[in-house]
Amino acid sequence: MALIEHVLEPNSAETPTCICGKDMRLAKIVPHPIAVDTETRDFDCDCGHLMKLMIWTDQVLSSNFV
Secondary structure, eight states: OOSOOOOOOTTOOOOOBOTTSSBOEEEEEEEOSSOTTEEEEEEEOTTSOEEEEEEEOHHHHHHHTO
8 A cells, every 4th residue: 555545636625535435524633733734634434444644735736836
């Protein structure tokens, strides 16, 4: 299994696909306690699988192009 399975764009409404084949639900968004430009999105599925994704916010993208 790859260390990074999925990458989502900032502000994306896309949800990852579970290993069972169903779309996962967004359960929670948690701001990172130290890195203010990231957040963790927790997803869950009816089959019981959970997935956490770290997302870089727009702050990082916009500061790179200034």
